[in-house]
Amino acid sequence: MALKKLRDLLNNKSRINYLLWRLLKLQSNITVQLTSGEYLNLRPRPFDDVDTAFEIYAEQVYISPVSLEDKPINLIIDLGANVGLSCVYLSHCKNHCI
Numbered sequence: 001m002a003l004k005k006l007r008d009l010l011n012n013k014s015r016i017n018y019l020l021w022r023l024l025k026l027q028s029n030i031t032v033q034l035t036s037g038e039y040l041n042l043r044p045r046p047f048d049d050v051d052t053a054f055e056i057y058a059e060q061v062y063i064s065p066v067s068l069e070d071k072p073i074n075l076i077i078d079l080g081a082n083v084g085l086s087c088v089y090l091s092h093c094k095n096h097c098i
Helices: 012-023 049-058 085-093
Strands: 030-033 039-042
Touching (some): 039 049, 039 085, 049 085
């Protein structure tokens, strides 16, 4: 199976905007929407937002080795505080969390 790219996880409109943003190396932030519904605000290089989003959403580095479906999780605290993408991901996984 081919490794996913971040663009493969975006809705059609966001994918086009994202590809143009990358191709033209625009220096403004871009907000994109994943097909799962989350919105991500990405900053251009030299920031690592695109790499971080790829790790979290395409490589799925935050998938738990045990099921959390029946666990009562009400609060998520992001101690890394990079750009908050892990909080967006985890709150989507446990949609009642803040």
